[in-house]
Amino acid sequence: MEKFDVVVIGSGSGYNVAMRCAAAGKKTAIIDHQPFGGTCALRGCDPKKVLVGIAHVLSLNEQLIGKGISTLPEFSWEDLMKFKTSFTEPKIPKTEENLEKAGITQYHGRAKFIDENIIQVNDQKISGEKFALANGAAPSRLSIPGEDLLIDSTAFLSLQQLPEEILFVGGGFIAFEFAHIVSRFGVKATIVHRGEMPLSNFDVDMVKLLMKASEKLGIRILLNTEVKSINKKEDRFLIHAEQHGKNIELSTQLAVHSAGRAPDIFDMGLEKMRISFDKKGVKVNDYMQSVSNVNVYACGDANNKCMPLTPVAAKEGIILSDNLLKGNYKKINYGHVPYNVFSIPPVAAVGLTEHAAKHQGLNVKVRFKETTHWYSSRRLNEIVSGYKILVDNDTDEIIGAHLVGPNAAETINIFAVAMNAKVKASDLKKSIFSYPTNASDIVHMF
Numbered sequence: 064m065e066k067f068d069v070v071v072i073g074s075g076s077g078y079n080v081a082m083r084c085a086a087a088g089k090k091t092a093i094i095d096h097q098p099f100g101g102t103c104a105l106r107g108c109d110p111k112k113v114l115v116g117i118a119h120v121l122s123l124n125e126q127l128i129g130k131g132i133s134t135l136p137e138f139s140w141e142d143l144m145k146f147k148t149s150f151t152e153p154k155i156p157k158t159e160e161n162l163e164k165a166g167i168t169q170y171h172g173r174a175k176f177i178d179e180n181i182i183q184v185n186d187q188k189i190s191g192e193k194f195a196l197a198n199g200a201a202p203s204r205l206s207i208p209g210e211d212l213l214i215d216s217t218a219f220l221s222l223q224q225l226p227e228e229i230l231f232v233g234g235g236f237i238a239f240e241f242a243h244i245v246s247r248f249g250v251k252a253t254i255v256h257r258g259e260m261p262l263s264n265f266d267v268d269m270v271k272l273l274m275k276a277s278e279k280l281g282i283r284i285l286l287n288t289e290v291k292s293i294n295k296k297e298d299r300f301l302i303h304a305e306q307h308g309k310n311i312e313l314s315t316q317l318a319v320h321s322a323g324r325a326p327d328i329f330d331m332g333l334e335k336m337r338i339s340f341d342k343k344g345v346k347v348n349d350y351m352q353s354v355s356n357v358n359v360y361a362c363g364d365a366n367n368k369c370m371p372l373t374p375v376a377a378k379e380g381i382i383l384s385d386n387l388l389k390g391n392y393k394k395i396n397y398g399h400v401p402y403n404v405f406s407i408p409p410v411a412a413v414g415l416t417e418h419a420a421k422h423q424g425l426n427v428k429v430r431f432k433e434t435t436h437w438y439s440s441r442r443l444n445e446i447v448s449g450y451k452i453l454v455d456n457d458t459d460e461i462i463g464a465h466l467v468g469p470n471a472a473e474t475i476n477i478f479a480v481a482m483n484a485k486v487k488a489s490d491l492k493k494s495i496f497s498y499p500t501n502a503s504d505i506v507h508m509f
C-alpha cells in the first residue's frame with residue numbers, strides 16, 4: 064500500500080491544495096472520479112458563462128431591433144457547444160499535465176475511507192497522514208419517484224441539440240440561468256418552484272424584477288408548486304406536482320434537475336475517520352480543519368462553512384493548505400461575498416437583504432428604485448433594472464447592496480470592496496466614477 068503525506072480528494076479547489084502541498088515537498092496524491100479540473104471549469108461557471116455570453120448577444124439584438132439593429136442574427140446551438148468545448152476539453156489534459164510535472168500521484172476513481180487513514184480507490188488502497196476533502200457538491204437526491212428521469216446541470220451543459228421545451232424542477236440559480244439561456248434560443252422554458260418566491264438568497268424586490276423580465280421573455284414560472292413524481296410517456300415526460308394542495312400534471316420534452324446541490328460526501332465512509340458532518344457538509348473550524356479529526360481538512364462545497372461558490376472554495380483552499388502545512392495559524396475571513404444569478408439581465412447581491420436586516424432589528428435606511436428610465440438602461444432598451452441599498456443609520460456603513468440590470472454582476476464588486484473596507488455611504492457617494500458606466504450610477508443610489 065502506497066503511503067502519502069497528503070491525500071487530496073477532488074480536483075476543483077483541491078487542485079491548488081495539492082499543488083501547494085507538493086511545492087512544500089510533501090508526497091501528495093489527488094483523487095477524482097470525474098475528469099480532472101473540477102466543477103467550475105468543466106461543468107459549472109465557466110462553460111455556463113460561455114453560453115450566457117452568446118445568449119446575451121442574442122438578447123441585445125432583440126432589445127435593439129428598430130434602434131439600429133434591423134435583423135436578428137441566426138444562431139447555432141451546435142456551434143456554441145463546440146465553442147464551449149474549446150474551453151472545457153483542453154483544461155483536462157492541462158490539469159493532469161501540471162499535476163504530473165509537480166510530482167503528484169493521480170488516481171481516477173471514487174474515494175472511500177475503509178479504515179483510519181486508509182482510502183480505497185477502485186481496487187487500490189492508499190494511506191495518508193493528512194487528508195484534504197475538496198469533494199464539492201452533487202445534485203441533491205430528491206427522493207421522489209422518477210427523479211432519475213431528470214437530467215442534471217452537467218448533462219444540460221453538454222446537450223448537443225435543444226428540444227422545443229424544457230422544464231426546470233426547482234427555482235434557484237441553475238433554473239434561472241439556464242432558462243434565460245435557452246429562451247434566447249427559442250426554447251419554451253418552465254420553472255416549477257415549491258416556495259412562495261424563487262431565489263431565496265436574493266432580495267425579494269430584485270427577484271420580482273427578474274421574474275417580470277423572465278415572464279416577458281416567455282418563461283413560465285409556477286410558484287408554490289412542488290414536484291412529487293416524474294414518469295415518461297412515449298417521448299414526453301410527465302411531471303406530477305402539488306400546487307396549493309391540488310395535484311397538477313405538466314408535460315415536457317426535457318426536464319432538468321435544478322432543485323439544489325448537496326455536499327458530495329455521504330458515501331465516503333467518513334465515520335471510519337471520525338469526521339463529523341451534517342447535511343451542509345464536513346464540520347470545520349476557522350482553520351478549515353475537521354472539528355473531530357485533526358488530520359482532516361475540508362474546503363469548498365464539501366464543508367459546512369460559507370456559500371457554495373467558486374471564489375469561496377478557492378480562498379478556503381489557500382487557508383486550508385497553509386494550515387495543513389504549517390500548523391493552524393491562519394483563520395478564514397470571508398468578508399462580504401458578492402454573488403450573482405447570471406440571468407440576462409443579471410441579479411447581484413452582497414451583504415444583508417432587507418428582510419435579514421429587519422429580522423436582526425438593525426436601524427437601516429433602505430433605498431429601492433426601479434431604474435429602467437435611467438440612461439444606462441434606456442440606451443440598451445433594457446426592460447428591467449433596479450437597485451436596493453441598505454445603509455446603517457448609526458454608522459453610515461453599507462450593509463447590503465442588491466442590483467438587477469446591465470452589468471450588475473460587475474458593479475456589485477464595487478459595493479463588496481467598499482463594504483469590506485468599511486467605506487461610508489457618504490464617502491462612496493462623493494467618489495468620481497468613469498462615465499458613462501453602470502458604476503457611475505452608484506452615486507445616484509444614495
Ligand SMILES: Cc1cc2nc3c(=O)[nH]c(=O)nc-3n(C[C@H](O)[C@H](O)[C@H](O)COP(=O)(O)OP(=O)(O)OC[C@H]3O[C@@H](n4cnc5c(N)ncnc54)[C@H](O)[C@@H]3O)c2cc1C
Nearest residue numbers: 073075076095096101102107174198199363364371372373
Ligand atoms: C451549473 C453550475 C454553475 C455554477 N456557476 C457558478 C458561478 O457562476 N459562480 C460561482 O461562484 N459558482 C458557481 N457554481 C458553483 C461552483 O461551481 C462551486 O461552488 C465550486 O466549483 C466548488 O468547488 P469545489 O472545489 O468545492 O468542488 P468541485 O469543483 O465540485 O470539485 C470537487 C471534485 O471532487 C470530486 N469528488 C467528489 N467526491 C469524490 C470522491 N468520493 N472521490 C473522488 N472524487 C470525488 C468531484 O468529481 C469533483 O470533480 C456553479 C455550479 C454549477 C453546478
Ligand SMILES: NC(=O)c1ccc[n+]([C@@H]2O[C@H](COP(=O)([O-])OP(=O)(O)OC[C@H]3O[C@@H](n4cnc5c(N)ncnc54)[C@H](O)[C@@H]3O)[C@@H](O)[C@H]2O)c1
Nearest residue numbers: 233234235236237255256257289290321322323324371403
Ligand atoms: N451563479 C452562481 O453562482 C451559481 C450558478 C449555478 C449554481 N450555483 C450553485 O449551485 C447550487 C445549486 O443550484 P440550484 O439552482 O440547483 O439550487 P438552489 O438551491 O439555488 O435552488 C433550488 C430550489 O429548488 C427548490 N426545490 C427543491 N425540490 C423541489 C421540488 N421537488 N419541486 C419544486 N421545487 C423544489 C428548493 O426549494 C430550492 O429553493 C446553488 O446553491 C449555488 O451555490 C451557483
